[in-house]
Amino acid sequence: MNSDDLLYALALQHIPNLGDTTAKKLLGKFGNSRNIFQEKKSNLLKIDGVGQVRIQELNNSSHLKAAEEELKFIESNKIKVHYFQDNDYPEKLKHCLDGPIILFSKGNIDLARKRVISVVGTRRITSHGVSFCEEFIENLAVLDPVIVSGFAYGVDITAQKSAMKNGLQTIGCLAHGLNQIYPKSHKKYMKEVEENGGFFTDFWSTDNFDRNNFLKRNRIIAGLSEATIVIESAEKGGALVTADIANSYDREVFAVPGRPSDKYSLGCNNLIKAQKAHVLTSAADLAYILNWEIERKHEPVQKQLFIDLEEEEQVLYEFLKSSGKTELDLLALNCKVPTFKAASLLLNMELKGAVRPLPGKLFEII
Structure with a gap:
């Protein structure tokens, strides 16, 4: 987003009681913030949530002046600006109707492919x-x-x-x-x-x-x-x-x-x-x-000599120790534990370094 587009987007955000949901409706209809400020009053009134008072605010030059000052602050302090239609805007926030049209950030945030x-x-x-x-x-x-x-x-x-x-x-x-x-x-x-x-x-x-x-x-x-x-x-x-x-x-x-x-x-x-x-x-x-799965690096695993397991985890561990690789459902059945509970216990054991998952819902001890 260039400085001119950002200026008008800031001015739109500055309008009191407009709200992000209504602002997105206007942007969806008229394309960009500059167009909204230049649009005919009759066309603006067709948008649900836009009334006479808000239209009058669009003609109030104070919002552009305020936007100019905020833009100076943004540039002088190296603030990062994330516009809701841009690629660097947080993906999950894009799906929230009332998410801000503009988000400001500082630091080294990286949400790409992150949980x-x-x-x-x-x-x-x-x-x-x-x-x-x-x-x-x-x-x-x-x-x-x-x-x-x-x-x-x-x-x-x-x-x-x-x-x-x-x-x-x-x-x-x-x-x-x-x-x-x-x-x-x-x-x-x-x-x-x-x-x-x-x-x-x-x-x-x-x-x-x-x-x-x-x-x-x-x-x-x-x-x-x-x-x-x-x-x-x-x-x-x-x-x-x-x-x-x-x-x-x-x-x-x-x-x-x-x-x-x-x-x-x-x-x-x-x-x-x-x-x-x-x-x-x-x-x-x-x-x-x-349904998060652990992404393990292809490195040798050093077996722990002492692993602190809960009582139910110990039952699963002993069965795997004696039986070798076992499929989840069969493990749950033999240990008399509901499958969903066994899955949760096994994940906890995996986090502790006691077991590892294999293809086909198989598990084995480390």
């Missing part, structure tokens, strides 16, 4: 939540997913720090422009995040910081990913809004269950109870539901 998941939850994460989040991401590392979150306190920053610790790309979706950071205490993580992913936002440098921005930001968190994971949440909270948005996009949602008496498990338990989320107890649960 992308969002990890969200309470700002008041418990020690149990921290432990689960760190272990979950560590076990996922072999699958090389991109970890998306909101760069906020609690679950967000725990997930993003865990991603970087395990060599994974991470993306922070911000509720403000790229000229500031919230919370300020997380400024110390910005450089590392930009080196190992980066930041996305659809807010301008001139946008005032507002709590309502978080709700708008959440659609990007949900839209970027094929699945949203809620680690911990109270009965009400922004993470549940993100989960609802993900469900509206027909994306998978997972929630970590907890005791009914735990305040920050109520939201997760309610999602599961209402069948709005899959139960998540391990990385294997996620990989099984999403």
